[in-house]
Amino acid sequence: MKPLPPLDPALHQPARLQIAAVLSNVSSAEFAKLREIADVSDSVLSKHLSAMAEAGYVTLKKAAMDGRQRTWISFTRKGRKAFKAHMAALQALVASAEQAATAE
Amino acid sequence: MKPLPPLDPALHQPARLQIAAVLSNVSSAEFAKLREIADVSDSVLSKHLSAMAEAGYVTLKKAAMDGRQRTWISFTRKGRKAFKAHMAALQALVASAEQAATAE
DNA sequence: GACGTTACTTTCCAATTCGGAAAGTTAAAT
DNA sequence: ATTTAACTTTCCGAATTGGAAAGTAACGTC
Numbered sequence: 001m002k003p004l005p006p007l008d009p010a011l012h013q014p015a016r017l018q019i020a021a022v023l024s025n026v027s028s029a030e031f032a033k034l035r036e037i038a039d040v041s042d043s044v045l046s047k048h049l050s051a052m053a054e055a056g057y058v059t060l061k062k063a064a065m066d067g068r069q070r071t072w073i074s075f076t077r078k079g080r081k082a083f084k085a086h087m088a089a090l091q092a093l094v095a096s097a098e099q100a101a102t103a104e
Numbered sequence: 105m106k107p108l109p110p111l112d113p114a115l116h117q118p119a120r121l122q123i124a125a126v127l128s129n130v131s132s133a134e135f136a137k138l139r140e141i142a143d144v145s146d147s148v149l150s151k152h153l154s155a156m157a158e159a160g161y162v163t164l165k166k167a168a169m170d171g172r173q174r175t176w177i178s179f180t181r182k183g184r185k186a187f188k189a190h191m192a193a194l195q196a197l198v199a200s201a202e203q204a205a206t207a208e
Numbered sequence: 209g210a211c212g213t214t215a216c217t218t219t220c221c222a223a224t225t226c227g228g229a230a231a232g233t234t235a236a237a238t
Numbered sequence: 239a240t241t242t243a244a245c246t247t248t249c250c251g252a253a254t255t256g257g258a259a260a261g262t263a264a265c266g267t268c
Binding site for chain 2: 007012014017018021025087090091093094096
């Protein structure tokens with residue numbers, strides 16, 4: 001039984017996984033939508049997004065929507081790739097666990 | 105896009121996932137084996153195992169092996185169930201991410 | 209039967225991380 | 239010029255995580 005592929009610390013945290021899962025499905029998502037799904041406060045979401053942006057995984061774009069200022073978040077190519085790798089690592093984990101016959 | 109099933113905090117941490125993945129495949133594993141796979145120090149492994157034991161997820165049994173004292177770790181039924189649920193949550197995450205066409 | 213060794217366990221401590229509240233910022237609406 | 243909406247940053251406190259080192263328990267040895 002060998003060590004599994006490494007999990008990305010910038011994505012592994014639950015709120016970040018949620019955010020990433022959403023972003024993987026869309027070209028961009030609204031701040032408010034992510035906050036709702038990740039179920040965190042403004043400040044916490046903002047901090048997670050900053051961290052992910054710092055890692056080069058997402059970009060934030062402010063755009064006027066109905067006059068109001070909104071922030072749209074998107075994966076960068078790097079972010080998409082990192083998330084894909086992270087998912088693969090999780091898949092590997094699931095797979096390794098799936099041969100769960102009771103052997104010794 | 106709805107919130108995904110919750111991830112179990114007692115299992116989500118990387119070292120714990122590794123430990124759980126191993127345990128899911130065997131009836132019991134040696135302390136030393138887990139330490140090697142999780143790639144952590146004695147003290148850290150011991151603490152993770154204590155935490156998982158406290159959660160009712162694993163049991164530790166000391167047994168003499170070749171004269172020497174060894175500790176064998178096993179999932180409880182509850183632990184197995186919790187890990188299964190956790191894996192299902194990860195699967196759901198993977199699945200939700202998998203429709204990753206670029207839609208909006 | 210004192211002593212060393214092995215195999216953990218617990219304590220100590222520092223570094224991160226995480227979260228919310230509250231204060232700060234900025235651009236648009238009035 | 240003010241207000242307001244939509245974040246962002248600061249300011250905490252609490253919890254996690256990790257290693258080193260000290261502690262403990264069970265043998266094995268002499």
